[in-house]
Amino acid sequence: MTQTGFQNIIILGASGAIGSALIRILLTASGTKRLFALSRKPIENADPRVTSIAMDLEDEDSLRTAAAACQLEGGIDLIINTIGILHEGEPIRPEKGLRELDPETMARLFRINMIGPALVLKHFSPLLARDRRAIMAALSARVGSISDNKTGGWYSYRASKAALNQLIRTASIELAARRPQVICVGLHPGTVRSAMSEPFLQRYTKNEIFEPDTAAAALLSVLAELAPAQTGRIFAWDGQEIQP
Numbered sequence: 001m002t003q004t005g006f007q008n009i010i011i012l013g014a015s016g017a018i019g020s021a022l023i024r025i026l027l028t029a030s031g032t033k034r035l036f037a038l039s040r041k042p043i044e045n046a047d048p049r050v051t052s053i054a055m056d057l058e059d060e061d062s063l064r065t066a067a068a069a070c071q072l073e074g075g076i077d078l079i080i081n082t083i084g085i086l087h088e089g090e091p092i093r094p095e096k097g098l099r100e101l102d103p104e105t106m107a108r109l110f111r112i113n114m115i116g117p118a119l120v121l122k123h124f125s126p127l128l129a130r131d132r133r134a135i136m137a138a139l140s141a142r143v144g145s146i147s148d149n150k151t152g153g154w155y156s157y158r159a160s161k162a163a164l165n166q167l168i169r170t171a172s173i174e175l176a177a178r179r180p181q182v183i184c185v186g187l188h189p190g191t192v193r194s195a196m197s198e199p200f201l202q203r204y205t206k207n208e209i210f211e212p213d214t215a216a217a218a219l220l221s222v223l224a225e226l227a228p229a230q231t232g233r234i235f236a237w238d239g240q241e242i243q244p
Contacts (some may be wrong), residue, residue, distance in 0.1 A: 003222055006078040006135075007033045010070050010127070012055065013082035015039040017194035023050070033218060036070045049244035052099065056081035057083050057116035060123075063178060067123040069232075075129030078223065080187075081120050081138040086113040094154040106156045112161035114167060121171050121224050125182075133181045135223055136171075140164050140186035140234050147243050165234050166244060174230030183226050188242055189215040210237070 013019040014037035026032050027047055035050050037043050043168055053067040070076065072102040092105050100119055128134035143154060144161025166210045172184035191208055192215045199242045200204070211217075218237040225239070234242040 002143055004029045004078075005031060005224055007031050007127075008072050008074070008076045008078075010036045010038065010076055010079040010124065011032070011082065012038045012057070012080065012124075013084075014043050014052070015041065016082055017212040018125075018189055018216055018219075019080075019082040021212035022082070022220070024213065025216050025220060034072060036060050037109070037132070038066055038070075044132070057120070058111055060119050061097060061121050063123045067127060070127055074129070075131075075134065076124075076127045077129055077134050077137065079120075079124050079128065079136045080219075080223075081117055083112065083116060084139055084141075085109055094157055101155060106159075108120060109156040109160045110163065113157070114163040117164055118167055121167070121184075125171070125175060125184075128179070128182055129181060130181075133183065134179075135183045135185070135226065136175075137185050137187050137219075137223060138168060140168070140188055142188045142242055144186075144234075144238065145242050145244060162244075169184065169232045169244075176228070176231055183231045185223075185231065186242075187219050187222065188234065188236040189219055190237045210221055 004026065011019050011022050014023060023035060024036055026035055035084055037045065037050055037052045038055040042054050045052060051071050053066050056062040092108060095101055126137055128136060141161045142148060143158050144165050146162055168184055168186045175182045175184050190210045192210050192212055202208060215237055222235050222239050236242055
């Protein structure tokens with residue numbers, strides 16, 4: 001049986017590839033007591049430990065209401081926001097050059113990849129446990145690293161993830177000042193087979209592509225080992241820190 005050390009958990013983006021994989025794995029963990037599964041449309045899960053809640057990342061009132069529904073006496077041990085956007089078919093796709101930049105596309109990626117997570121931090125971080133280690137995590141991406149950018153392109157996605165990384169760092173400082181046992185981090189899951197990655201998988205070898213359950217298990221292993229001194233950082237699926 002899986003051991004994670006997390007009892008009360010919130011997963012945002014519960015219907016996505018990684019979100020649903022996290023739920024599957026966490027429900028096999030002996031310590032899991034309550035799991036709040038948040039997504040635009042409520043998921044179906046017969047496990048009595050699961051509470052499914054509808055939530056819209058682009059609607060602050062929706063986030064506020066969802067957070068209120070997740071309050072537990074004793075607090076939450078783990079909150080993971082798995083929601084992100086890279087493309088939406090033809091209207092929104094990663095830019096190859098400056099000539100393709102579109103302000104509406106850029107604004108949408110920032111709304112989903114940075115502003116939404118910022119509001120999640122605002123409304124959900126108060127739910128974290130106060131008397132023990134508790135973790136707030138968001139899915140980021142290696143391409144959000146400025147120092148690691150060797151190929152260019154993907155302007156909006158890179159910039160929005162870089163902004164997310166800065167948001168995580170800044171929030172971690174505030175949270176640590178008030179609650180030293182809280183850990184706030186970003187996670188890079190690797191290249192995961194999903195609807196988001198499907199158009200780009202041909203550029204990777206089979207060994208470079210992770211199935212959602214593999215990626216989710218790796219991320220949970222990383223989270224299980226984190227200490228408060230590591231707050232504010234970005235970690236890849238293998239536990240290696242990604243530099244800004």
